Amino acid sequence: MDVEAPTILTNARLFGTEGDAVALRGGRIAWVGALAGLPAALAGWARRDLGGRLLTPAPIDCHTHIVHGGHRAREFEMRLEGAAYEEIARAGGGIVSTVAATRAADEAALVAAALPRLDALIAEGVACVEVKSGYGLDVETELRMLRAARALARARPVRVRTTFLGAHAVPKGADADAYIDEVCIPALRAAHAAGLADSVDGFCEGIAFSPAQIARVFATARALGLPVKLHAEQLSHQGGAALAARHGALSADHLEWATEADAAAMAAAAAVAVLLPGAFYALRETRLPPVAAFRAHGVAMAVATDCNPGTSPMTSLLLAMNMACTFFRVTPAEALAGVTAHAARALGLADCGRIAPGLRADLAVWDVETPAELAYRIGFNPLHARIFGGPEC
Numbered sequence: 001m002d003v004e005a006p007t008i009l010t011n012a013r014l015f016g017t018e019g020d021a022v023a024l025r026g027g028r029i030a031w032v033g034a035l036a037g038l039p040a041a042l043a044g045w046a047r048r049d050l051g052g053r054l055l056t057p058a059p060i061d062c063h064t065h066i067v068h069g070g071h072r073a074r075e076f077e078m079r080l081e082g083a084a085y086e087e088i089a090r091a092g093g094g095i096v097s098t099v100a101a102t103r104a105a106d107e108a109a110l111v112a113a114a115l116p117r118l119d120a121l122i123a124e125g126v127a128c129v130e131v132k133s134g135y136g137l138d139v140e141t142e143l144r145m146l147r148a149a150r151a152l153a154r155a156r157p158v159r160v161r162t163t164f165l166g167a168h169a170v171p172k173g174a175d176a177d178a179y180i181d182e183v184c185i186p187a188l189r190a191a192h193a194a195g196l197a198d199s200v201d202g203f204c205e206g207i208a209f210s211p212a213q214i215a216r217v218f219a220t221a222r223a224l225g226l227p228v229k230l231h232a233e234q235l236s237h238q239g240g241a242a243l244a245a246r247h248g249a250l251s252a253d254h255l256e257w258a259t260e261a262d263a264a265a266m267a268a269a270a271a272v273a274v275l276l277p278g279a280f281y282a283l284r285e286t287r288l289p290p291v292a293a294f295r296a297h298g299v300a301m302a303v304a305t306d307c308n309p310g311t312s313p314m315t316s317l318l319l320a321m322n323m324a325c326t327f328f329r330v331t332p333a334e335a336l337a338g339v340t341a342h343a344a345r346a347l348g349l350a351d352c353g354r355i356a357p358g359l360r361a362d363l364a365v366w367d368v369e370t371p372a373e374l375a376y377r378i379g380f381n382p383l384h385a386r387i388f389g390g391p392e393c
């Protein structure tokens with residue numbers, strides 16, 4: 001929907017705030033309220049009647065790996081034949097097989113491969129996507145992935161936040177400690193120097209990196225002034241959530257093996273719990289993230305696709321919402337807050353994710369009557385219109 005000129009959206013059902021009208025100007029939300037109380041100064045603005053449709057903040061996918069080479073359909077078949085994810089990873093498949101495909105792709109090829117995935121997200125109204133590196137595992141390819149991610153924001157009307165994930169896997173034949181010190185940290189410094197990283201992530205897991213190794217990456221990130229986040233407690237309990245909390249992380253993600261104490265530590269650090277039900281589904285996990293503990297301790301919960309070629313080849317945030325409800329028992333309203341306000345927090349963004357004056361006019365209009373309808377249907381996209389505030393606003 002084009003809203004270049006000052007416009008008032010009327011007859012809307014608003015999610016997360018009172019009123020039935022929203023005024024937009026210059027890519028920002030100028031006013032929110034009941035049309036009956038419209039300020040006189042706005043009386044002459046153009047109006048657009050939304051016909052009673054639901055108006056929400058545009059969804060934000062706050063955890064993706066959409067930039068990568070190749071695919072892992074063969075690994076999918078192997079898992080169906082009984083192989084475990086960790087087994088495949090230890091045998092040289094898994095993440096490191098995507099590393100080979102990513103190293104072989106130039107920047108244009110990475111962008112071309114990512115665009116259909118990005119377009120699928122945009123088709124569901126998504127206005128902001130986080131994109132991680134982590135399939136290069138050498139300085140040159142990690143930076144190329146981040147450049148490709150930045151290029152996506154020039155190719156489509158969408159905002160991209162980049163995350164350096166050099167500590168994603170140990171390259172074939174390498175020593176984990178040596179890799180962290182000799183490749184990962186220098187790559188992080190180079191990415192920062194080139195202005196390519198908005199935040200820093202790691203994979204704290206038995207098949208990846210220990211809390212001590214991640215702590216070295218985090219120390220560098222903090223010294224560079226970059227916020228951190230962490231893949232934590234996905235396949236086992238390693239102490240990643242507590243580590244993330246100690247480092248003031250924006251978020252800890254996955255968290256199936258997180259404990260009540262982890263929830264308390266995350267609450268104290270105001271870290272968001274990013275739930276990734278696509279990976280839970282694809283790996284046929286049974287261990288549930290401690291949603292009740294997150295609620296009890298007041299930990300904000302976000303929901304994301306984790307779109308990646310191995311454990312979550314999913315490009316639907318609506319489906320992630322449905323899975324978060326069905327598998328994890330979050331409520332539909334929590335799922336919607338999880339892809340809007342809490343997703344923004346997980347990225348450290350204060351200018352989007354809510355319908356409030358001054359924020360970006362990144363909005364989605366849905367052909368539904370209630371917020372619950374968004375999470376309830378499976379494989380159905382009720383987006384009526386998407387409003388993107390623009391790259392510069």
Ligand code: DI6
Pocket residue numbers: 094095098168202203231234279306308309310311312
């Ligand atoms: N956790 C994930 O879900 C992805 N990375 C990670 O650390 C999986 C990445 C992959 O298997 O390619």
Ligand code: FE
Pocket residue numbers: 063065231306308
């Ligand atoms: Fe991930």
